[in-house]
Amino acid sequence: MSQPSQLSTEHADKPVIPAVNYLNADRGVWSWLTTIDHKRIGVMYLVSVLIAFLLGGIFAMALRLELLTPGPTIMGANTYNRMFTLHGVVMIFLFMIPAIPGVFGNFMLPLMLGAKDVAFPKLNLLSLYLYWTGATLALAGMIMGGTDTGWTLYAPYSTTTPTTVFPIVLGIFILGFSSILTGLNFIVTIHTLRAPGMGWMRLQLFVWAIYATSIIQVLATPVIGLTVMLVGIEKVGHFGFFDPSRGGDPVLFQHFFWFYSHPAVYIMVLPAMGVISDAIAAFSRKNVFGYKMIAYSSLGIAFVGFFAWGHHMFVSGQSSLDNGAFAAISMLVGVFTAIKVFNWVATLYKGSIAVKTPFIYICGFLFFVVFGGMTGIAVATVSLDVHWHDTYFVIAHFHFIMVGAVIMAFLIALHYWFPKMFGRMYNEGWGMIAAALIVFGFNATFIPQFLLGNAGMPRRYYIYPDRYQALNVASTAGASLLAFGFLIILIYLIYALVRGPIAGDNPWGSRGYEWMTTSPPPKHNFETTPIITQDSHSYQEPGEEVEHVVI
Amino acid sequence: MSSSEGGLTKPHLAHHFETIEKQDYAVRLGMWLFLGTEVLLFAGLFLAYTVYRHFYHEAFHEASRHLDLWAGTTNTVVLITSSLTVALAYHAIKQNKVKQCAGLLIFTIICALAFLGIKAIEYHHKFQEGALPGAFYHYAEVTAPGANLYYTVYFLSTGLHALHVIVGMSILIWILARVLKGEFSATHYVPVELGGLYWHLVDLVWIFLFPLLYLI
Amino acid sequence: MTAIEDLMRRWLWLPEPRSTFAVPVDRLHFFVITVTMIASVLTGLLAFYFFFKYRERRPGQSTPLVIPSVKFEIMVISVPLFFFLLWFVQGYKDYVWYTTPPENAMDVYVMAKKWMWKFSYGAEGPNAIATLHVPANRPVRLLMTSRDVIHSFFVPDFRIKQDVVPGRYTETWFEATKPGRYQIFCSQYCGTWHSQMWGEVVVMEGPEFDQWLLEQRKGQLAGRVDSGGDDGPAFHGSIVEYGKQVALVQGCVKCHSLDGEPHIGPTWLDLYNKKEVLENGETVIADEAYLTDSMIDPRGKIVKGFKPVMPTYKGRLAAPDAAALVEFIKSLRTPGLEAVPSKEAIYEPAKPAQH
Numbered sequence A: 001m002s003q004p005s006q007l008s009t010e011h012a013d014k015p016v017i018p019a020v021n022y023l024n025a026d027r028g029v030w031s032w033l034t035t036i037d038h039k040r041i042g043v044m045y046l047v048s049v050l051i052a053f054l055l056g057g058i059f060a061m062a063l064r065l066e067l068l069t070p071g072p073t074i075m076g077a078n079t080y081n082r083m084f085t086l087h088g089v090v091m092i093f094l095f096m097i098p099a100i101p102g103v104f105g106n107f108m109l110p111l112m113l114g115a116k117d118v119a120f121p122k123l124n125l126l127s128l129y130l131y132w133t134g135a136t137l138a139l140a141g142m143i144m145g146g147t148d149t150g151w152t153l154y155a156p157y158s159t160t161t162p163t164t165v166f167p168i169v170l171g172i173f174i175l176g177f178s179s180i181l182t183g184l185n186f187i188v189t190i191h192t193l194r195a196p197g198m199g200w201m202r203l204q205l206f207v208w209a210i211y212a213t214s215i216i217q218v219l220a221t222p223v224i225g226l227t228v229m230l231v232g233i234e235k236v237g238h239f240g241f242f243d244p245s246r247g248g249d250p251v252l253f254q255h256f257f258w259f260y261s262h263p264a265v266y267i268m269v270l271p272a273m274g275v276i277s278d279a280i281a282a283f284s285r286k287n288v289f290g291y292k293m294i295a296y297s298s299l300g301i302a303f304v305g306f307f308a309w310g311h312h313m314f315v316s317g318q319s320s321l322d323n324g325a326f327a328a329i330s331m332l333v334g335v336f337t338a339i340k341v342f343n344w345v346a347t348l349y350k351g352s353i354a355v356k357t358p359f360i361y362i363c364g365f366l367f368f369v370v371f372g373g374m375t376g377i378a379v380a381t382v383s384l385d386v387h388w389h390d391t392y393f394v395i396a397h398f399h400f401i402m403v404g405a406v407i408m409a410f411l412i413a414l415h416y417w418f419p420k421m422f423g424r425m426y427n428e429g430w431g432m433i434a435a436a437l438i439v440f441g442f443n444a445t446f447i448p449q450f451l452l453g454n455a456g457m458p459r460r461y462y463i464y465p466d467r468y469q470a471l472n473v474a475s476t477a478g479a480s481l482l483a484f485g486f487l488i489i490l491i492y493l494i495y496a497l498v499r500g501p502i503a504g505d506n507p508w509g510s511r512g513y514e515w516m517t518t519s520p521p522p523k524h525n526f527e528t529t530p531i532i533t534q535d536s537h538s539y540q541e542p543g544e545e546v547e548h549v550v551i
Numbered sequence B: 001m002s003s004s005e006g007g008l009t010k011p012h013l014a015h016h017f018e019t020i021e022k023q024d025y026a027v028r029l030g031m032w033l034f035l036g037t038e039v040l041l042f043a044g045l046f047l048a049y050t051v052y053r054h055f056y057h058e059a060f061h062e063a064s065r066h067l068d069l070w071a072g073t074t075n076t077v078v079l080i081t082s083s084l085t086v087a088l089a090y091h092a093i094k095q096n097k098v099k100q101c102a103g104l105l106i107f108t109i110i111c112a113l114a115f116l117g118i119k120a121i122e123y124h125h126k127f128q129e130g131a132l133p134g135a136f137y138h139y140a141e142v143t144a145p146g147a148n149l150y151y152t153v154y155f156l157s158t159g160l161h162a163l164h165v166i167v168g169m170s171i172l173i174w175i176l177a178r179v180l181k182g183e184f185s186a187t188h189y190v191p192v193e194l195g196g197l198y199w200h201l202v203d204l205v206w207i208f209l210f211p212l213l214y215l216i
Numbered sequence C: 001m002t003a004i005e006d007l008m009r010r011w012l013w014l015p016e017p018r019s020t021f022a023v024p025v026d027r028l029h030f031f032v033i034t035v036t037m038i039a040s041v042l043t044g045l046l047a048f049y050f051f052f053k054y055r056e057r058r059p060g061q062s063t064p065l066v067i068p069s070v071k072f073e074i075m076v077i078s079v080p081l082f083f084f085l086l087w088f089v090q091g092y093k094d095y096v097w098y099t100t101p102p103e104n105a106m107d108v109y110v111m112a113k114k115w116m117w118k119f120s121y122g123a124e125g126p127n128a129i130a131t132l133h134v135p136a137n138r139p140v141r142l143l144m145t146s147r148d149v150i151h152s153f154f155v156p157d158f159r160i161k162q163d164v165v166p167g168r169y170t171e172t173w174f175e176a177t178k179p180g181r182y183q184i185f186c187s188q189y190c191g192t193w194h195s196q197m198w199g200e201v202v203v204m205e206g207p208e209f210d211q212w213l214l215e216q217r218k219g220q221l222a223g224r225v226d227s228g229g230d231d232g233p234a235f236h237g238s239i240v241e242y243g244k245q246v247a248l249v250q251g252c253v254k255c256h257s258l259d260g261e262p263h264i265g266p267t268w269l270d271l272y273n274k275k276e277v278l279e280n281g282e283t284v285i286a287d288e289a290y291l292t293d294s295m296i297d298p299r300g301k302i303v304k305g306f307k308p309v310m311p312t313y314k315g316r317l318a319a320p321d322a323a324a325l326v327e328f329i330k331s332l333r334t335p336g337l338e339a340v341p342s343k344e345a346i347y348e349p350a351k352p353a354q355h
Helices: A027-031 A038-066 A077-096 A100-114 A120-144 A166-192 A205-237 A250-283 A291-307 A320-348 A357-380 A381-386 A390-414 A419-421 A430-456 A464-501 B020-055 B056-067 B069-094 B098-129 B147-180 B190-215 C003-010 C024-054 C072-096 C206-218 C237-248 C286-296 C319-331
Strands: A546-551 B003-005 B008-010 C065-067 C105-115 C118-122 C128-129 C133-137 C139-146 C153-157 C162-164 C172-176 C180-186 C199-204 C275-277 C283-285
Touching: A038 A077, A038 A100, A038 A419, A038 A464, A077 A120, A077 A166, A077 A250, A077 A390, A100 A120, A100 A166, A100 A205, A100 A250, A100 A390, A100 A419, A120 A166, A166 A205, A166 B020, A205 A250, A205 A291, A205 B020, A250 A291, A250 A320, A250 A357, A250 A390, A250 B020, A291 A320, A320 A357, A320 A381, A320 C024, A320 C072, A357 A390, A357 A430, A357 C024, A357 C072, A381 C024, A381 C072, A381 C162, A390 A419, A390 A430, A430 A464, A464 A546, A464 C024, A546 C275, B020 B147, B020 B190, B020 C237, B056 B147, B056 B190, B069 B098, B069 B190, B098 B147, B147 B190, C003 C024, C024 C072, C105 C133, C105 C153, C118 C133, C128 C133, C128 C162, C139 C153, C139 C162, C162 C172, C199 C283, C237 C319, C286 C319
Parallel strands: A546 C065, C105 C139, C133 C199
Antiparallel strands: B003 B008, C105 C118, C118 C128, C139 C172, C153 C162, C153 C180, C180 C199, C275 C283
16 A cells, blocks of 8 residues: 555556456445445536536527527516526535545545544435435426526515425435534544644645535525425415515525525635645645645635625615624625735736646636626625626526536546546546536626626516617526536546546645545555655655745 | 443444544534524524514514423423433443443433424414414414414424434434444444434524513 | 726727716726736737747757846835725725715615515605616715515616625615716616516706605605606607506516516416406406506505516506507507417407507
8 A cells, every 4th residue: 555655647557457456346236235445425416516507508508599589589578587596506506515525525625634434424425415415306396497586586476476396305304414414524533533743734635625615515505495384384274474464584594594505605606716726736746835725715704604604695684784794704705805815816826727628717717706706795785786696697696606617626526536437537638528518608698797797687587678688698698508518527537437548546636635645546546554754736846945934 | 333342332433433532523624614504594594583573572472372381391391301311322332331321311202292392282282373484374362463473483483303313313313222222332422422413503592592582 | 987997988988977986986996907908918919929929949948947026026016006905995985975965865666576576755755666766976875674585686788796694784885977868777687577677767957856856755746857748758649658668678578478487477378358357256347447446556456376466556657658558558469369268368359450
């Protein structure tokens, strides 16, 4: 078994896939469905979230096609309204929240800690089953007609609409459980299963990011669980919790909902930032600049993010005092992200940067996270949000972060860790073509939406005034490019899975701890627990003079 | 799940933990985190209570007068006692007193059943009186605006709590079964500790619910 | 607005600012967006520059350990924080001004329901649907509530927006700066026709508005702005096409479908001369008289199975408009319909339409 300081490099002999690894150690579908191996669970999450992404993407394309003309185009009003609701529900609860933690958190976390598995492997499998159950229920609700409330389920519309709400909220509730148990598992894993020598300040930044994410998952998700169950109960039993005709307060629903749903966006974005930290280090062969700042800012985002929810409610009728407080706090969260961006760019300084597909996505990510993040600060500015709230400006802002930042990061993770997970390499040429298509297509899709918001087009609009058509057509054209790019990725990755060249244990020469074992790893990760003697992503040769540069 | 050595049993060490101590620490941490999530689950209902009490001060005050104070107090005493007995059960097994542990667990479970029984009677009363949530409210005694919302909050909070009582009781029954099979001893008792912890949370939630609903 | 501000406004697809609030909002908007663009472009360019300058020269080369100084950390935190807090302060100041209606503001009551806006000028009226008349250069305060679910009152040209919540009143105010017509949107999802819950703010010069209000209260049809005529929609084409336009403008299609789909009111497809059963058990033929009657006195003869929610169009529809609507309804027939005995409606054979 390899020692931590010995790393396979590009100078090794012809690479091989280990004869016995986690993929073939046990055979048969049943062995997969009853596995407690975190790596297999990660792979099953991967297949599941990709199916969810495909479904959500189809809904998105349907929406964009409908919006090609100001009037009805290919569907009726009720269908359209259900379509955007389901696009939101599927993308957020079935993809964005579980994806990076469920796939890469599961696969990489124990490897990065020098552990043989997560703290509670059976609980991990339960999380996967809960994910499948919740997803099935939500999809069943869709097939039964679906609902049109928007993923935000605002009362009293959600509690009085004749559409099918209950199976979907029940599905979300169960998905929440999956999320909570995963977060709980990861926190305990990081606390108790670190290899000897791995102090907190030696943890990889992806681990720090997962840690901060897990804290949010554990604390915030119960609130959405309660909230959606209240909506479901009220819809079925007419209890009047949020219904003013029975004494309830609809704005109270918004507080409950956003108390989770704002930290939820950090559940989505923090793991993405963790991926970037690791990937930038690997692809510029450089230590991450400002390691401590990045680690602490992850915790900072998690903490301060809990107090900013009211910025979704600036025009809800909330008091001015509340609005001011929430706005100020939202500005603070922005600072933590700014810190990270500075540090990532500075990591490139004096690096040794490889021209590989993940790097294209990293450049795209940096632009999108600054643009998306700062438009977030812009909408947090109360007077400006009065105009922008519930318009396409907000849609563009959050898609810049959720797609531009998070999905870029997901793709980076997928490409960077593809050889780790499957032992094979994808085709760089196609990778770069798809990356260019996606970065360009993304801009073409969502920049017109910023302008639509400025022009005043509200969200969730099936019919719109003629003057908005040009921008809508432009956005749909961009979306087609984006869809095409994703399709290309799907094709060449599947091809690489079956017929790609064998990558070897560490094709990137990365010094992340997960690269210390073979690719793909053996079933139990390590025969003997490794002893950690150096920081992760340190690219100095032993014995070589270390050049310290202070800026 | 464990091996016996003349009265003392050993816990099973999972393949990914280096030592029993680390494993025990991990499961305790996991349970405390889980209890944290349960607190947040109930927190929303407590918040709703606070908000609606602020809006409908009179109705809440009046409606709480009409709750059965004796039933509530008895339930509180029952739960607190059950927390005591489950803690004593934990201490018993730490001292290898298996029979005593089992007996105390049985007593705890009986307390849980008693709690549920009293609650069922209270609920039945309310159904008869018409003190029901939301649209179904037709309780003539309390007519201040917002009274139906009081009962909505009442049923939701006590209902969710009762659900947790059932879950906690089921866990304790499962632990009891393992105690009776001789699985636990002075060297293997962490599951008893964790089951007890969960029960303490169930008790703690009630300790907050009781004064808010019955006393003020 | 200065020339640069106007240029930015056009590049950013912002409509012309037409209220006193819109001007400071746009100014802050330009400041924020400019800094955003510069920051993101600079970041991208810097990354690109480093990418070229520090590209891999030989595989596996080592790199120096670069660590930040305290000065760097402080700068990185304080520069963004400075900008963000600056925007917060200015934005919040403007916002507080926006939420403080002046003492002399004229009050208008707004009632939102699926899927229309109703406006009322208090006890003396008048009441209006979808069109809000206001004077220019005088503050107007809107007191709003909803009859059913949450809606949101949004006028992009004024840069104002406020949620309209059932069970309580919310308020907003504005001072329009130029006469004209400005679109009202609903911006909180409220059901099937959320995207059609439109309205219009008609801003008139002060004296003109006063005159209008006086005449409204006297109930004189001739002087009213929204009787079809001088500033109604200009039309070219047949009376049927005009009727279709009236149906859209007056909002009939929000409750009456044109294609047979069941909705809030009876569908107009095949309505003409249909035998309808009323709430009171009587039957009636939906001829010209009945159709016109329904527009003026909708609660008089309600078709069985429908709720009495149609507002009256008395005084809102000039005679030519009402006639055009009837002709339009007459033209909506399912093609190829045979006169066969049916259990409910009785249909006359279709007459060739006169176009």
